[in-house]
Amino acid sequence: VAAPKERQQPNVLGNAILQLLSRSPASGYDLKARFYASIGRGWHAYDTQIYRELKSLEQAGYTTGRVVKGRAGPERRMYSITPRGKAAIAEWLASPMDLHKVKDEFALRVWSADLFPPGAFEQYLRDAREEWATMLENERMSLRVLVAEHGEPDGAAPANVFGRQLGIEFHIMTTEARLAWIDRALKVIASRADAGYVDTEDVD
Amino acid sequence: VAAPKERQQPNVLGNAILQLLSRSPASGYDLKARFYASIGRGWHAYDTQIYRELKSLEQAGYTTGRVVKGRAGPERRMYSITPRGKAAIAEWLASPMDLHKVKDEFALRVWSADLFPPGAFEQYLRDAREEWATMLENERMSLRVLVAEHGEPDGAAPANVFGRQLGIEFHIMTTEARLAWIDRALKVIASRADAGYVDTEDVD
DNA sequence: TCCAACATGTAAACGGTTACATGATTAC
DNA sequence: GTAATCATGTAACCGTTTACATGTTGGA
Numbered sequence: 018v019a020a021p022k023e024r025q026q027p028n029v030l031g032n033a034i035l036q037l038l039s040r041s042p043a044s045g046y047d048l049k050a051r052f053y054a055s056i057g058r059g060w061h062a063y064d065t066q067i068y069r070e071l072k073s074l075e076q077a078g079y080t081t082g083r084v085v086k087g088r089a090g091p092e093r094r095m096y097s098i099t100p101r102g103k104a105a106i107a108e109w110l111a112s113p114m115d116l117h118k119v120k121d122e123f124a125l126r127v128w129s130a131d132l133f134p135p136g137a138f139e140q141y142l143r144d145a146r147e148e149w150a151t152m153l154e155n156e157r158m159s160l161r162v163l164v165a166e167h168g169e170p171d172g173a174a175p176a177n178v179f180g181r182q183l184g185i186e187f188h189i190m191t192t193e194a195r196l197a198w199i200d201r202a203l204k205v206i207a208s209r210a211d212a213g214y215v216d217t218e219d220v221d
Numbered sequence: 222v223a224a225p226k227e228r229q230q231p232n233v234l235g236n237a238i239l240q241l242l243s244r245s246p247a248s249g250y251d252l253k254a255r256f257y258a259s260i261g262r263g264w265h266a267y268d269t270q271i272y273r274e275l276k277s278l279e280q281a282g283y284t285t286g287r288v289v290k291g292r293a294g295p296e297r298r299m300y301s302i303t304p305r306g307k308a309a310i311a312e313w314l315a316s317p318m319d320l321h322k323v324k325d326e327f328a329l330r331v332w333s334a335d336l337f338p339p340g341a342f343e344q345y346l347r348d349a350r351e352e353w354a355t356m357l358e359n360e361r362m363s364l365r366v367l368v369a370e371h372g373e374p375d376g377a378a379p380a381n382v383f384g385r386q387l388g389i390e391f392h393i394m395t396t397e398a399r400l401a402w403i404d405r406a407l408k409v410i411a412s413r414a415d416a417g418y419v420d421t422e423d424v425d
Numbered sequence: 426t427c428c429a430a431c432a433t434g435t436a437a438a439c440g441g442t443t444a445c446a447t448g449a450t451t452a453c
Numbered sequence: 454g455t456a457a458t459c460a461t462g463t464a465a466c467c468g469t470t471t472a473c474a475t476g477t478t479g480g481a
Contacts, residue, residue, distance in 0.1 A: 029326055036333045046460055059328030068462060090449045090459035110337050114326055116352060117265060122233055122318055124263030127391050129240045130384035133314050148320055171412035180334035187331050187402050194398030198391050208375035250432055272434060294431035294477040
């Protein structure tokens with residue numbers, strides 16, 4: 018084979034893809050669906066980006082691709098992880114992670130709470146609460162399904178399900194915290210209103 | 222003045238900067254410090270990016286800059302927000318936000334829990350818990366200071382402090398949820414070990 | 426005299442986003 | 454026939470990251 022293109026380490030998206038491929042071979046189209054259905058809870062990716070990254074991973078020798086007849090429609094390009102790809106995941110999981118490089122637009126908007134026009138922040142929080150409550154119900158349902166199929170994570174579930182279960186539990190717990198914070202914030206806004214303030218005001 | 226360069230809306234970083242400038246004029250150097258000290262909890266930015274974005278915001282008419290003698294060292298370029306800049310913040314805060322475009326590398330690694338070498342995931346969680354516990358203590362301290370200076374958010378605190386207080390409370394509550402999840406995950410791992418499994422295993 | 430803090434940037438490379446393009450098969 | 458789903462991409466643009474470049478002032 019040709020010498021693998023120089024590339025020190027896959028980026029985060031690359032590792033997310035390798036992680037999925039380590040469970041079973043898949044096409045770009047499959048991965049797109051899996052991002053939407055599972056791992057997208059932790060890392061969002063556009064399909065155009067997935068197709069691009071798959072080529073790059075193959076060139077670097079982390080995966081191998083082969084062409085397969087489509088289920089319906091055009092040919093599919095199926096990718097499998099190579100030993101080099103597995104080594105890359107291990108290296109990624111062992112590498113340190115900077116906890117300070119957060120990007121959370123909701124948190125940023127909260128810092129601007131006092132810049133909303135009067136009343137708007139309260140409405141914004143109510144809308145967010147509804148969206149998250151719906152998502153939370155879906156997540157609880159997914160977890161119940163997994164537990165029903167494979168058992169509780171502490172003992173019965175096979176190792177490859179255990180990560181999925183913990184991942185969903187993580188998503189549930191952090192979403193619950195966001196909802197709890199919203200309730201707290203709404204109470205604060207109500208008290209301020211009682212005390213004769215509007216909840217917010219644009220400074221001059 | 223010259224016609225403002227065409228630019229439909231500032232991006233998220235631009236809005237984060239405008240939000241800070243709406244409280245008081247600042248230089249790139251000041252903003253860098255403020256990102257580190259306050260708003261960086263919600264949105265991380267490199268200083269090189271801040272300097273570039275400030276130029277772009279000025280060209281688009283969202284801010285105005287003027288040169289001022291430095292406190293020590295070279296000249297400083299102080300920026301103030303314009304009415305156009307304030308309008309842009311209002312538009313941003315009114316715009317919808319996609320809650321599904323999450324990027325959280327920790328969550329992603331949790332999904333890979335079963336791909337860690339035996340024992341490594343547990344250690345990884347312990348290390349993360351320690352880092353977050355330290356951060357949490359600092360956040361609680363910051364909140365106590367703000368409350369001592371300006372009063373509780375529900376009533377006494379002035380509007381411009383209220384957003385900061387809520388922002389820190391948000392950070393505290395979501396970090397507590399992460400810590401609670403870690404404790405849960407460690408228990409699960411312990412039960413699995415008792416049941417005679419190793420916590421994780423590389424699939425062949 | 427040397428280091429830390431002050432202060433501002435440019436250039437290149439890389440990653441993420443949007444818009445556009447193509448065409449097959451299956452179910453209604 | 455026509456829409457939905459299957460399936461893969463390219464190109465251009467924008468945002469993020471890393472590496473590099475420059476020079477001043479004040480304090481130990």
